[in-house]
Amino acid sequence: MRMTQLYSTTLREVPAEAEIASHQLMLRAGLIHKVSMGIYTYMPLGWRTLRKIENIIREEMDAYGGQELLMPVVSPADVWQESGRWWVYGKELMRMKDRHERDYLLAPTHEEIITTTVRQDIRSYKQLPLLPYQIQTKFRDERRPRFGVMRCREFIMKDGYSFDRDEEGLAVTYRKMHDAYTNMFTRCGLNFRPVAADSGAIGGEGSHEFMALSEVGESQILFCNHCDYAATDEFASVDPVPTGVGEEMKEIVRVETPNCKTMEQLAELLKVPSDRAVKSLCYVADEKRFILVLVRGDRQVNEVKLNNALDCFELRFATDEEIRAHGMEPGYCGPVGIGEDVEIFADREVPLMVNHECGGVQKDFHLLNVNYQRGDYRIDKIADLALVEAGAKCPICGAPLDSARGIEVGQIFKLHTKYSDKLHCVYVDEAGEEHPMVMGCYGIGVGRTMAAVIEQHHDENGISWPITVAPYEVLIVPVNDKDEWLVEQAENIYRSLGKQGVEVLIDDRKERPGVKFNDADLLGFPIRVTMGKKCHETGNAEIKIRETGEVLEVPVDQVVEKVLELKASMLAALQGPYAWEE
Numbered sequence: 001m002r003m004t005q006l007y008s009t010t011l012r013e014v015p016a017e018a019e020i021a022s023h024q025l026m027l028r029a030g031l032i033h034k035v036s037m038g039i040y041t042y043m044p045l046g047w048r049t050l051r052k053i054e055n056i057i058r059e060e061m062d063a064y065g066g067q068e069l070l071m072p073v074v075s076p077a078d079v080w081q082e083s084g085r086w087w088v089y090g091k092e093l094m095r096m097k098d099r100h101e102r103d104y105l106l107a108p109t110h111e112e113i114i115t116t117t118v119r120q121d122i123r124s125y126k127q128l129p130l131l132p133y134q135i136q137t138k139f140r141d142e143r144r145p146r147f148g149v150m151r152c153r154e155f156i157m158k159d160g161y162s163f164d165r166d167e168e169g170l171a172v173t174y175r176k177m178h179d180a181y182t183n184m185f186t187r188c189g190l191n192f193r194p195v196a197a198d199s200g201a202i203g204g205e206g207s208h209e210f211m212a213l214s215e216v217g218e219s220q221i222l223f224c225n226h227c228d229y230a231a232t233d234e235f236a237s238v239d240p241v242p243t244g245v246g247e248e249m250k251e252i253v254r255v256e257t258p259n260c261k262t263m264e265q266l267a268e269l270l271k272v273p274s275d276r277a278v279k280s281l282c283y284v285a286d287e288k289r290f291i292l293v294l295v296r297g298d299r300q301v302n303e304v305k306l307n308n309a310l311d312c313f314e315l316r317f318a319t320d321e322e323i324r325a326h327g328m329e330p331g332y333c334g335p336v337g338i339g340e341d342v343e344i345f346a347d348r349e350v351p352l353m354v355n356h357e358c359g360g361v362q363k364d365f366h367l368l369n370v371n372y373q374r375g376d377y378r379i380d381k382i383a384d385l386a387l388v389e390a391g392a393k394c395p396i397c398g399a400p401l402d403s404a405r406g407i408e409v410g411q412i413f414k415l416h417t418k419y420s421d422k423l424h425c426v427y428v429d430e431a432g433e434e435h436p437m438v439m440g441c442y443g444i445g446v447g448r449t450m451a452a453v454i455e456q457h458h459d460e461n462g463i464s465w466p467i468t469v470a471p472y473e474v475l476i477v478p479v480n481d482k483d484e485w486l487v488e489q490a491e492n493i494y495r496s497l498g499k500q501g502v503e504v505l506i507d508d509r510k511e512r513p514g515v516k517f518n519d520a521d522l523l524g525f526p527i528r529v530t531m532g533k534k535c536h537e538t539g540n541a542e543i544k545i546r547e548t549g550e551v552l553e554v555p556v557d558q559v560v561e562k563v564l565e566l567k568a569s570m571l572a573a574l575q576g577p578y579a580w581e582e
């Protein structure tokens with residue numbers, strides 16, 4: 001492709017609406033064009049990258065037994081009514097009517113369509129397992145679309161669905177998908193972690209999120225650098241580390257602590273380290289239960305865990321009035337002497353702590369040397385309630401955990417029989433008995449993967465594509481278009497690389513070198529061949545590696561060979577770790 005023919009517009013300025021690097025760079029490099037809120041056109045360069053990501057996904061899905069098909073974007077409401085999701089899904093579901101006043105929707109996901117398709121076609125255990133998937137446009141009417149294609153309304157997704165005869169079959173398919181996803185994201189050049197996750201609204205136990213590590217990610221994850229352990233902070237769990245264990249229990253001391261409402265003030269005044277204190281927080285669940293939550297003083301309460309332990313729908317902090325109504329002074333809450341109207345929930349560490357400090361319930365007082373084991377107070381429920389933070393011990397190998405933010409680029413779920421039960425998707429076994437098929441589902445945000453790649457591969461000058469997903473692999477920049485010899489050499493290299501199957505672009509525009517170099521850095525092709533003034537004198541061209549900035553001087557007649565060698569080594573570095581298995 002020639003730059004003079006390429007449909008591509010680059011921008012100097014950073015568009016005001018774009019908050020994160022990938023959104024800014026996709027607009028500046030002309031990869032996307034905004035059509036409406038959360039709705040974009042992929043322009044030719046952006047579309048090339050998107051299709052490359054799609055093809056990596058296809059190759060890995062096919063290699064692990066997937067079969068591509070294409071379902072409609074428009075779904076009839078009846079199958080969604082049959083599963084019940086027509087009523088459960090909120091305003092994110094784009095509903096509409098046809099000319100006959102029949103209800104339809106723009107599908108945000110396809111469990112209903114695929115399950116009702118399979119139930120018509122598949123009768124026997126002999127036809128299982130099946131792993132159909134599609135790569136297709138979806139629509140979710142997000143309230144606040146933002147970050148470009150990272151969180152948009154219309155988006156391209158790979159969604160796959162597995163149908164097995166039993167749980168053992170699902171476990172095999174699930175592990176294959178775990179391997180396939182690991183290969184895909186490795187090949188896209190992402191630094192990512194598969195993370196054990198909640199299955200959220202889709203339902204069913206067993207789920208992993210594939211998180212691309214990035215500061216702009218919406219999830220906090222904890223992971224171990226010494227083993228495979230990784231979890232979102234909502235689910236991370238480590239062994240309790242109680243303090244004071246082995247000490248002799250001392251008499252409770254009631255101390256005056258005026259205007260001492262925070263852990264820091266208290267630690268300062270009483271000279272008690274915060275890990276020797278118990279923090280007491282008051283919550284109201286479902287507007288009727290009043291809960292005192294106890295965690296070690298240097299811990300935070302994990303509200304997702306608390307919510308699960310309470311098995312409640314709604315959870316909020318209690319107001320000062322509510323705290324006083326339950327006999328405590330805000331800022332001085334504690335468990336000692338608390339009535340039965342308050343449910344006391346404690347993190348697993350608290351009952352094991354010896355001689356701990358806590359609030360004295362009354363204004364301006366705290367208690368020292370409190371011990372649950374001596375019966376100083378009661379606990380109604382002990383559960384894992386603490387937020388795990390970086391530095392905590394890995395529950396598998398004991399090394400200190402690291403934490404990072406992550407962009408969720410893919411997720412795999414075990415659905416079990418959630419949809420096959422509701423939609424009566426069954427097969428007949430050897431004995432002629434009917435069973436629901438055991439399902440899994442496997443999603444990837446294709447556009448979001450592209451954005452995540454840019455978040456991880458850019459610098460102040462622009463994008464730096466991994467070669468596997470670059471719109472073009474090589475850019476040739478002849479800087480002096482008046483030098484006929486030089487232009488001819490550049491054209492020769494261009495043609496010969498093209499013939500060898502290299503995706504090559506030549507900047508044949510009559511522009512100043514500075515403009516060409518700026519665009520080259522912004523667009524981020526992995527290999528740039530520059531043929532400048534010196535080229536004619538020395539006979540050498542410059543090959544620049546975008547990612548490292550490394551520059552190689554190579555005789556003009558050896559450029560093609562060198563580029564092929566570089567391309568091969570870049571591709572080799574981005575191979576997936578798992579061997580394909582069908």
Ligand SMILES: [Zn+2]
Nearest residue numbers: 224227394397
């Ligand atoms: Zn570990």
